[in-house]
Amino acid sequence: MIARGKTALAALLLAAGPAIAADTSAVSDKFKWLTFLVFGAIIGLTMYVTYLAAKRVKSASQFYAAGRSVSGIQNGWAIAGDYLSAASFLGIAGLISLYGYDGFMYSVGWLVAYITVLLVIAEPCRNIGKYTLGDILAFRNNPKSAKTVAAISTITVSIFYLTAQMVGGGVLVKTLVGIDYEISVIVVGVLMLAYVLFGGMVATTWVQIIKAVLLVAASILLVAFTWAPYGFSLPGFLQAAVDSVNIQGQVTKLLGDAAKNMSAQELGQRFLEPGLYLKNPIDQISLGMALVLGTAGMPHILMRFFTVPTAKDARVSVIWAMGIIGGFYVLTLFLGLGSAINVGQAEITRIDKGGNMAGPLLAQFLGGGAESMLGNLFLAFVAAVAFATIVAVVAGLVLASASAMSHDIYVGVVKGEHATQEEEVRAARISSIIVGILAIIIGILAKGQNVAHLVALAFAVAASSNLPCVLLTLYWRRCNTGGIVAGMIVGGLSAIALVLVSPNMTYPVMVKAAQAKIIAGADEKLIALNSDLGAATDPAAQDKIKTAIAALEKTRTTAQDTVAKLGDATTSIVGLDKPLFELKNPGLISIPLGFLAVIIGSLLYRDKRADDMWDELYVRQNTGINAEGATAH
């Protein structure tokens, strides 16, 4: 089976050859082979690990939980590998390179989130859980109802997150090496499916560990090269950022008229102060809540705690994960600023508007630049790490949703817990194929869509539905089936509904008005520039004006294209002219609603089992008596 997987992959990679497009990819054609060599090496390594894992994966415990024999340290690395998506690897470095301080501040919540996981979620879940979120909720609540809502929520959250990863991955591979978007998505999908299908949690864990080690190694190396010229002095490095012409220029651009009376030093220093990117503090608090409570409700993160032998190992794994994840975010400060100083925002945004190429371009610069062999080797390495990142995160997500389908729905609800090991593993594999193919199809259909808000939405849904249910079933005696079902539905739906009426959606009337303003402004300036051009006699001045005219004309065409793309549409997909809800992140409203629904649902519903099982649940979650043990292999 493995051999067949490899051949299919080779065929795909060969098929990718002729499809390579030469447009704005970061690697020049001359060095593409180098990129493929590094990609090939990493794919080969992960396939070998999958081959070894496939021999071990025979039981449900092996497939879902790697036989609970992953050590705490290994699991810590795997959590980091599962969690640090391309958005955090490339996206945060990009935000720092374009907006300075605000990008760094944005990264903090992603680490603080693990405090919740460590203190109130990881160990109790390890003590009472088996394979899925559904198992935790089914402990004292009606198993069929609890597993049904848990599975629906797991699949919803995972699909939102998965879509963002697939689209992001497709765009990323296309930008880095120029492979067509659709082929990138299929390659990511097929690889991930091979890991999950043949190697289950064992292979997924190792792929995540390999990815995390590569990511950390690459980051340390890049930071060492970036920081060394300043003698590893923090004030020295930051002073270089303040002195950087690139950064001063970027701040001038961001501040507009407000920058007129500022000195060069003031402009540079402004980059290290808040307010260039995050303008709405209420929205930030709303996102912060979704992160701090949502991470602990992410099914693919929860699932990782079932892979270790004891609750103590779960604790060790979160501590390691926090060290790795936090250390990585501190490094991104250097990557982002280093890229701004050395590469410059003009070049970073030329290849990708969102700044995602800040890290890879810094690697290319440090190795000697776009025309050097070493520079392209560095870039190829970072590109391959980014690719491994997407595949590892996607594999974790697919495994989580496949487990919800097979373990919760098929075995738990349809078969009433009566299934043999073989039947359960077969169901899990079939579910993996379904989810994997679904991921590829969604990835291709969502091409060109703005999916960035889906990551925030996934966290918001997890924070509003999964987390209140898990937390209250673990710590509140009166919590019962009525509360779980109400909380899942109200929390999840309110988060989704609020996003559908939020500024994240496209409102054609508003977009058209904004673009019309841009076009009118450009027209006005063009008239002024053309008269200047007529008056200018000096050829240097004429050239300068001509460049400005060309830039304005480009802005004008882009605005016209945006309007043309909208066609006759006048309302957003839910039929609105303008947002009903002003926040981009729904957490501030939907999280309290989720908690409230669990509380009210529990108080209104009578459930003797939930009440009877409370003592057992509370004793077991605190002591680990009768916890699922590791299986021999």
Added chain:
Amino acid sequence: MAAKPMDWIAIDQDPRFQALHAKKSRFLWGLMILSIVYYFALPIGAAYFTDVFKIKLWGPINVGLVFALSEFIVAWGIAWVYARRANTEFDTMAAEINRAASSIGGTK
């Protein structure tokens, strides 16, 4: 693994379990509130106390940068404090209850 039948109500009411529960609850929720308050102080400070964040302390390093970096230190600090207490105190108490579990209240 065949689960051993236990008298869960008796274990819950056992003074050793009640002591573990009381100590853990106070400690965990205290740390949780501390970490949430400290985390949200960052975006709130950046938005409403911007002038304080801009005060330079050491060359270009300002209050805002030190505060943001301190978020990492505080998060790691909380994790370390919790792990130390759990490794020494809570684990020992839980192990003690675990050992005695089948004899508490007599097996059913």
